[in-house]
Amino acid sequence: MTERDTRLQPAPGETSTAAVVRELSAQIVSGKLPPGKKLDEALIGEYFGVSRTPVREALRELAVVGLVETRPHRGAFVAEVSTDKMLEKFEFMAELEGLCAGYAARRMDAAAKARLAEIHDAGLALVEQRDRAAYRAHNTLLHEAIYDGAGNDSLRDATLTIRRSVAAFRAAQFDLKERIGNSQVEHGLIVAAIDRGDADEATLLMRRHILTVMEAAEAYLREKRVIPL
CATH class of the missing domain: 1.10.10.10 (Winged helix-like DNA-binding domain superfamily/Winged helix DNA-binding domain)
Known part of the structure; x- marks a missing residue:
């Protein structure tokens, strides 16, 4: 240690x-x-x-x-970090979180959408402060609000399960320069699509966001030489 x-x-x-x-x-x-x-x-x-x-x-x-x-x-x-397994899980998670965002756009009421917007807005101060640890917690809060907003317990549980399996890799992405700022922008687009009730756009943006997270996590691991170049 x-x-x-x-x-x-x-x-x-x-x-x-x-x-x-x-x-x-x-x-x-x-x-x-x-x-x-x-x-x-x-x-x-x-x-x-x-x-x-x-x-x-x-x-x-x-x-x-x-x-x-x-x-x-x-x-x-x-254990040895299996790059292939990690990428498989992220691809699966992108589909699940995309579904969550799409359903949230259809099912969230005005109060839930307002709460989601408040959570998102709170992230801006953390970006400005470069508080990576606090932003990690904020990131979890925002995503879980979207899972809840999907209104489907089975989907929520499946998404949380796969999220836990890559939680360490998701957290690591924020050690990359500019990642928390980029994440905040990506979240803003997703939250706006949900607020408009645009399920197709919310699904697409969330899927794209998670695949970007996957790329950032892979870049972090390569930078740390945890996986081979």
């Missing part, structure tokens, strides 16, 4: 397990924890200042999304 000045600080409403998942996934995606690195529960718990229980739960969650590999009688290790 890399050196750390402070103990784990979960965000408001975030469990210790979720915070460990967030921190470990960021270190894996950035290459700070390289493929094949053994992940010792006791050492990680000491490093983050938490018990072994949230660490064990976090490693299980990371194994589900493919960032950690568990080996019988040997423990947990950082």
